[in-house]
Amino acid sequence: MTARIGPEDISEAAVRVAGHIRETPILRMEPDAFGVRGALTLKLECLQHSGSFKARGAFNSLLSTDIPVAGVITASGGNHGGAVAYAARALGHKARIFVPTTSPRAKIDRLRGYGADVTEIGDAYADAYEASQAVKAETGAVEIHAYDQPATVAGQGTVAREIERQTGGLDTVLVAVGGGGLIAGIASWLQGRVRVVGVETEGTPTLTRALAEGRPVDIEVGGLAADALGAKRIGEIAYATARDHVDRVVLVEDDSVRAAQKALWANVRVVAEPGGATALAALMAGAYTPEKAERVAVLVCGANTDPATIV
């Protein structure tokens, strides 16, 4: 049976991570900002430690577990790897991170900048993952999953608790979906009292496909946002939670994501990576159209991109 997360798990996570994660600001937008209907609030989670919401789940995971001297281990050169490296350093643990040799130099440098022991191995993610499993078995290091563990989901859920308190009430939250840790945490906190809309790019439709097939299935991923949203299948926790507490999942094209990135810079001077601009893209492209007075929050969930690419 799939683990489920409740509001109490998220409240406990919020206490655990307090002082380690940032309370990121919201920005209430003026009427018609981005050409979008509704009363729009941006949640600037892109200003979080390590540049994405992943720090919430990473801190909650590390603080929920006895970490051995061997430290933590994961295979990810992306936002999750960065968050694990950041949290491990902050808490005084070793972090060993496996990435394929094809990872961009900038991402590898960032992991090393956070003090992680980075191993570049193989051409594909699967090679890096396999190597990480061998070292995990050998050393006893604790594996931190990117999305499909209860502590990770509960940590991500703290962002919904924060938004609700900051805004004083909402009708709808739009959130990008990759492996589903973020939407699972948010939907678990909101329990249907706020409409949760998942947004996927056409190249990364893990939740869309799972809901259509009636179960999580492996998909081919690609396109602009694949580095952040490109999990091969939706997590079990996310799938089970989404069936109960996610109103709908909509798809956007890469061009809409790029337009949302440009609009965030032009109108608000906020840098978002493609995955971080995906939720706004759904509003701008009309994939979700709020009512006139609808109180809508958009999660700008990451900024780990070369800022030269957003203008």
Next chain:
Amino acid sequence: MTARIGPEDISEAAVRVAGHIRETPILRMEPDAFGVRGALTLKLECLQHSGSFKARGAFNSLLSTDIPVAGVITASGGNHGGAVAYAARALGHKARIFVPTTSPRAKIDRLRGYGADVTEIGDAYADAYEASQAVKAETGAVEIHAYDQPATVAGQGTVAREIERQTGGLDTVLVAVGGGGLIAGIASWLQGRVRVVGVETEGTPTLTRALAEGRPVDIEVGGLAADALGAKRIGEIAYATARDHVDRVVLVEDDSVRAAQKALWANVRVVAEPGGATALAALMAGAYTPEKAERVAVLVCGANTDPATIV
């Protein structure tokens, strides 16, 4: 006698500009962030309309005056010009803006993007200014000064009122100084109950030099932040206000400003232009050193730069 601004002028300005300017967020930093002592809060005024605090003064100026059909006029391709163009469009007025032909294409495009009627004329700022004066006399358009008018200063002062309310109390505010409109507004609001520290780059020391000479004097300006802080002399209002209510003015090198820009991106994913990172540079370079428990706010006052330049 030099005009002075009081808290009541700023409260009135705040009412006037409400709904036109953004309440920009603050971000409370963790202990030792940026290697700086004190309890540090960033005021993210770089997320303001038109990308800098200048929108506050521009809206207050336009809303304080009867604007004729000929609209408003100014000579500036920088943050002030952008703010005037933005505010004029938002309020339904014409904006005529004069810039030297040597202005960067990106800045001119931005002004046109805000709907301004832009005239490129002459090689130097003085040529553009002279042309603007001739058209002003001919058309009756209202000139909006970048810093040395009471309505401009009162508008900029609204940011101090906002910070004080958002933080619930402060010991010190650090703010970059160019023509001095921003520091004059802030010091006029705070009236000495919070320490105001002005920060200038070594290439733009208008207030430093005025305080040393006992009066505003023309200086040669240059260096990294000159496009935003490069007024030739401090405004009369700013000079008079600074003598009473500014604790001190410190200087920073361009390299420190560049380091502060990089640190803002690396640690917070915030893009600041050189002038926008100048106040933080003073802390990072040790030009101002807070006490351990000192509640310090740093104004990140603008983001109008090519984001490719900040990494």
